[in-house]
Amino acid sequence: MELPQTRSNVTAISPRDSLSALRVQPQNIEAEQALLGALLITNDAAAQVSGFLLAEHFHEPAHGRIYTALTALIDRGQVANPTTLRAVFERDPALMEVGGAEYLKRLTAAAVTIINVEDYARLIYDLAMRRQLISIGQDMVNIAFDSRLEETATGQIQNAEMRLYSLAEKGKYEGGFQTFGKALAEAVNDAEAARKRDGHLVGVTTGFRDLDEKLGGLHRSDLVILAGRPGMGKTALATNIAFNAAIAHRDAVKEGRADLSEGAGIAFFSLEMSSAQLAARILSEVTGITSERLRRGNLTTEDFDNLVIQSQRIEDANLFIDDTPALPIATLRARARRLKRQHGIGMIVVDYLQLLRGAATARNENRVQEVSEITQGLKAIAKELDLPVIALSQLSRQVEQRDDKRPQLSDLRESGAIEQDADIVMFVFREEYYVMRTQPELNTPEHTEWQAKMDRVHNMAEVIIGKNRHGPTGNIKLHFDGSITKFSNLAESSHYPEPGF
Numbered sequence: 001m002e003l004p005q006t007r008s009n010v011t012a013i014s015p016r017d018s019l020s021a022l023r024v025q026p027q028n029i030e031a032e033q034a035l036l037g038a039l040l041i042t043n044d045a046a047a048q049v050s051g052f053l054l055a056e057h058f059h060e061p062a063h064g065r066i067y068t069a070l071t072a073l074i075d076r077g078q079v080a081n082p083t084t085l086r087a088v089f090e091r092d093p094a095l096m097e098v099g100g101a102e103y104l105k106r107l108t109a110a111a112v113t114i115i116n117v118e119d120y121a122r123l124i125y126d127l128a129m130r131r132q133l134i135s136i137g138q139d140m141v142n143i144a145f146d147s148r149l150e151e152t153a154t155g156q157i158q159n160a161e162m163r164l165y166s167l168a169e170k171g172k173y174e175g176g177f178q179t180f181g182k183a184l185a186e187a188v189n190d191a192e193a194a195r196k197r198d199g200h201l202v203g204v205t206t207g208f209r210d211l212d213e214k215l216g217g218l219h220r221s222d223l224v225i226l227a228g229r230p231g232m233g234k235t236a237l238a239t240n241i242a243f244n245a246a247i248a249h250r251d252a253v254k255e256g257r258a259d260l261s262e263g264a265g266i267a268f269f270s271l272e273m274s275s276a277q278l279a280a281r282i283l284s285e286v287t288g289i290t291s292e293r294l295r296r297g298n299l300t301t302e303d304f305d306n307l308v309i310q311s312q313r314i315e316d317a318n319l320f321i322d323d324t325p326a327l328p329i330a331t332l333r334a335r336a337r338r339l340k341r342q343h344g345i346g347m348i349v350v351d352y353l354q355l356l357r358g359a360a361t362a363r364n365e366n367r368v369q370e371v372s373e374i375t376q377g378l379k380a381i382a383k384e385l386d387l388p389v390i391a392l393s394q395l396s397r398q399v400e401q402r403d404d405k406r407p408q409l410s411d412l413r414e415s416g417a418i419e420q421d422a423d424i425v426m427f428v429f430r431e432e433y434y435v436m437r438t439q440p441e442l443n444t445p446e447h448t449e450w451q452a453k454m455d456r457v458h459n460m461a462e463v464i465i466g467k468n469r470h471g472p473t474g475n476i477k478l479h480f481d482g483s484i485t486k487f488s489n490l491a492e493s494s495h496y497p498e499p500g501f
């Protein structure tokens with residue numbers, strides 16, 4: 001007999017929806033039981049897993065409580081077994097639900113051998129990370145469906161990136177101790193590579209002879225702060241360094257000696273200037289055409305031909321520019337990771353630090369805490385990606401109130417956080433900038449004295465190394481041509497050629 005058809009308001013479930021509804025979160029209760037049993041039998045095995053496995057990584061809450069209790073006993077130098085833990089769990093409701101104190105004895109029966117302890121722990125950890133990824137993904141979907149206007153799509157993306165960044169930070173269990181022999185071998189390899197290089201540099205070249213000799217190049221995993229007052233040429237110097245390194249790397253690749261290159265591929269995060277403006281500065285530098293003439297298009301036919309030729313020569317430089325304004329530090333990290341993976345960049349430049357954004361919680365509390373989070377984030381990026389990070393920074397106005405305008409570490413805005421996290425702090429200083437503004441009346445003895453001083457400081461710049469964890473501090477003098485925003489060595493040197501274009 002055929003059943004009568006009935007109408008229903010219930011929407012039919014598609015096969016895909018049915019499969020989704022039947023899904024369970026990634027878990028492995030048997031692995032959790034086997035691991036805990038092994039730890040109860042052999043307490044010494046806890047040392048293999050305690051560095052990365054936490055109670056929150058267990059899917060079964062009772063297992064997390066057992067893990068917390070047994071590791072606490074082991075840390076105090078006591079024995080953790082079903083007998084010593086019995087008193088701890090006699091009145092624990094979560095343990096009573098799975099069988100009470102007798103459950104501890106059953107765990108020992110499910111124990112794995114000590115050889116497999118770390119493998120089981122990593123499996124439990126990996127499943128916990130997957131569950132957190134699912135949670136983040138579900139929240140992203142639910143929030144995206146929410147049509148409230150106060151939270152834009154861009155804001156939702158940034159929050160999602162922040163949560164993923166936080167999860168990635170928690171997910172670093174691959175670190176920890178390494179033997180001194182391994183660290184020593186890395187140091188010897190660095191020294192050997194530096195010996196084989198033409199400039200004998202350990203790190204990435206700046207393109208400036210005296211600065212490279214003082215620093216040995218820009219070292220991997222270092223946070224380098226380049227600071228100065230407005231008008232000193234911070235962006236110009238950072239752009240010059242980035243371009244010099246990118247060209248040196250390009251030339252080394254073309255010559256088949258990429259492994260000995262003193263340069264590097266560059267990720268340039270320009271939060272103040274657009275990518276086109278930054279490119280125009282580089283064009284001005286390599287063509288010798290002033291920035292003013294380039295902006296106005298005041299070019300002869302010969303100038304334009306030169307512009308085209310030079311642009312074709314440098315267009316393959318391994319230099320990537322991101323001009324997104326007000327970039328959150330988590331987003332910067334994600335983009336730098338992607339660029340490192342796809343193009344093998346070897347240095348990051350950030351112009352400038354105070355324009356980056358920290359987490360929303362830090363912004364809501366105070367500026368010093370936000371800057372501290374940003375500098376810690378930049379240092380973490382340098383270590384994780386194993387490359388130098390140059391971050392430009394503004395200086396406070398107190399420089400202008402002193403007779404000697406040369407900057408000091410205390411002049412850094414929010415100096416506590418910046419100075420503490422930086423491996424190298426350099427200041428750009430041009431005395432000409434200040435002398436020019438003190439011009440006295442013409443045809444006076446004072447003007448004659450002023451002119452003599454101007455002649456002495458004209459086109460002169462100093463890079464003041466105020467902090468250097470790897471070596472000496474001191475001052476480096478450079479030539480600066482403001483018309484084409486170019487820093488250069490004061491004198492030619494046969495042992496250190498200028499980068500070719």
